[in-house]
Amino acid sequence: MFQKIRYQLLLSYLVVLASVLTVFAIAVRLVFTQSLSSEKREELAILAKSAAVSSEFNHGHLSVGNEFSTNRLTSRDEALQWFDIKQKMIAQQGEDFVTLPMAMDEPTQIQKGKETVLAITLPIIGSRDHRPIGYVRASESLESMEKTIEKLDWGLGSGILVALALSGMGGLWLTRQAMKPAEISFQQLKQFTADASHELRSPLTAIKSNAAVALKYSEGMRPSDKEKFQAIASAINQMTRLTEDLLLLAQTDQITNLKPAVVDLADVLNHLIVLYQHQATANQIQLSAQLANNLNVLGDAVQLNRVFANLIENALRYTPAKGKVEIQTYINHHQIGVSVKDTGIGIAPENLERVFDRFWQADQSRSHRVGGSGLGLAITQAIVQQHGGSITVTSELGKGSCFTVQLPNSAT
Ligand SMILES: Nc1ncnc2c1ncn2[C@@H]1O[C@H](COP(=O)(O)OP(=O)(O)OP(=O)(O)O)[C@@H](O)[C@H]1O
Ligand SMILES: [Mg+2]
Numbered sequence: 455m456f457q458k459i460r461y462q463l464l465l466s467y468l469v470v471l472a473s474v475l476t477v478f479a480i481a482v483r484l485v486f487t488q489s490l491s492s493e494k495r496e497e498l499a500i501l502a503k504s505a506a507v508s509s510e511f512n513h514g515h516l517s518v519g520n521e522f523s524t525n526r527l528t529s530r531d532e533a534l535q536w537f538d539i540k541q542k543m544i545a546q547q548g549e550d551f552v553t554l555p556m557a558m559d560e561p562t563q564i565q566k567g568k569e570t571v572l573a574i575t576l577p578i579i580g581s582r583d584h585r586p587i588g589y590v591r592a593s594e595s596l597e598s599m600e601k602t603i604e605k606l607d608w609g610l611g612s613g614i615l616v617a618l619a620l621s622g623m624g625g626l627w628l629t630r631q632a633m634k635p636a637e638i639s640f641q642q643l644k645q646f647t648a649d650a651s652h653e654l655r656s657p658l659t660a661i662k663s664n665a666a667v668a669l670k671y672s673e674g675m676r677p678s679d680k681e682k683f684q685a686i687a688s689a690i691n692q693m694t695r696l697t698e699d700l701l702l703l704a705q706t707d708q709i710t711n712l713k714p715a716v717v718d719l720a721d722v723l724n725h726l727i728v729l730y731q732h733q734a735t736a737n738q739i740q741l742s743a744q745l746a747n748n749l750n751v752l753g754d755a756v757q758l759n760r761v762f763a764n765l766i767e768n769a770l771r772y773t774p775a776k777g778k779v780e781i782q783t784y785i786n787h788h789q790i791g792v793s794v795k796d797t798g799i800g801i802a803p804e805n806l807e808r809v810f811d812r813f814w815q816a817d818q819s820r821s822h823r824v825g826g827s828g829l830g831l832a833i834t835q836a837i838v839q840q841h842g843g844s845i846t847v848t849s850e851l852g853k854g855s856c857f858t859v860q861l862p863n864s865a866t
Contacts, residue, residue, distance in 0.1 A: 468618060472614070479611075479614060486603070516544045533594070535590070552571050648701055699833055703833055720749045738775040751864050764831065765834065769795075791858055811828075
């Protein structure tokens with residue numbers, strides 16, 4: 455039980471951490487790409503402006519300032535193109551050429567095949583008449599920027615994974631530490647329940663035997679006193695069963711310590727049918743069974759007997775006269791299933807999950823309870839789970855219920 459809570463806690467912790475780290479990584483990536491891209495745009499705008507300013511056409515011949523050496527441009531994935539006023543290309547430097555409308559003021563991102571290129575085209579203003587005499591276009595491939603962002607993505611992704619792995623290991627240790635006090639108190643509570651139930655056995659036995667002796671020699675007793683003794687004896691029977699149930703529930707962990715043997719569930723069920731047939735007939739309930747052969751499971755015969763006795767007892771208890779209780783079995787390679795189906799009062803859908811809770815009963819008013827303490831199904835589930843199996847229930851109010859126990863087939 456604690457193992458499951460521990461893993462749930464760890465999982466929630468990791469989900470929260472992963473969400474926080476992802477949001478953080480997205481923010482870092484956004485800020486980084488934005489600043490890198492605006493830096494590139496500024497650089498390109500400056501390059502285009504300075505190329506436009508230092509270019510001049512003299513009688514159709516282009517003269518460019520010395521600072522635009524081909525080497526500098528190509529080494530940085532940049533390119534420059536000069537056009538005359540009729541948009542005819544006059545000269546070029548670098549390799550990344552693009553086609554763009556003339557006279558664009560802002561650097562624009564354009565797709566060139568697989569590559570993304572940033573480009574800007576500015577007019578060249580003549581120094582004499584201050585009118586456009588041509589155009590200069592600057593462009594730059596964003597490949598290196600994309601590679602840098604890709605590296606950042608890898609870095610952030612692997613950073614998140616490493617952080618999650620380390621936090622997972624740390625979280626495992628932390629949840630173990632956090633659950634320790636709860637585990638210890640739970641163990642102490644279990645031990646207390648076990649000790650209390652154990653200690654209650656002797657005084658209960660003493661009261662029971664005294665009541666039995668008193669009833670045995672009740673000839674001289676007033677009838678009202680005899681009734682009181684009978685009430686005491688019946689209450690003691692109920693209390694004895696309750697303390698035994700509590701002791702068993704407190705010790706369910708130790709069931710695994712019992713030596714498991716191969717148990718044929720057909721024997722267990724046949725024995726129980728004989729045992730409960732009389733009660734069924736008395737209550738006008740038809741108790742029948744269809745049992746397969748070789749229902750062999752590995753387990754403790756006494757405990758398994760208890761499982762099916764509880765289910766049959768419930769079916770008979772919660773089924774009115776003229777009803778039916780049917781036991782069916784099935785067998786497959788891995789599982790052996792036993793279902794106890796009745797045509798009784800049924801269970802409301804909202805209560806289906808609660809039937810296995812300790813002390814839970816559909817009729818919450820204790821005065822109306824038909825015997826029982828509400829521990830039967832909790833014990834049944836604990837024993838089935840200790841045997842590596844599961845128990846499920848389907849039911850319809852007013853129509854009946856079906857409890858199905860699945861246990862591992864000992865043949866596999
Ligand atoms: N076959 C059934 N049909 C209808 N209701 C059922 C059936 N089996 C169980 N229940 C409901 O689930 C509750 C819990 O069952 P559980 O066997 O744990 O306790 P109980 O039968 O009341 O008492 P105990 O088994 O301890 O004598 C019952 O009180 C009843 O309301
Ligand atoms: Mg019961």
